[in-house]
Amino acid sequence: MFDAKFVETRGVILLVTVLQGRLKRGDSLKSYYSDKKYDIFEIGIVQPILNSTGFLNLGQVGYILTNLKEIKDAKIGKINNRNI
Secondary structure (H helix, E strand, O other): OOEEEEEOOOEEEEEEEOOOOOEEOOOEEEEOOOOOEEEEEEEEEEOOOEEEOOEEOOOOEEEEEEOOOOHHHOOOOOEEOOOO
């Protein structure tokens, strides 16, 4: 995760680069910072609007919407979706 922003109507939007594997809607993420789990509700690319694709592959840059409610919990750094 390299950035995050709060949008009143959608909640916290995470901007990410996939460094390993593939992320898809329905996957869970775990924050290294807080050790909390979050479910992916929407995922896609930004072109320049949010375009839901349902997945992001290795090397792609895009956005993720989860059940993360507060921007203060979105710490820049790694998130993990393996072995959750």
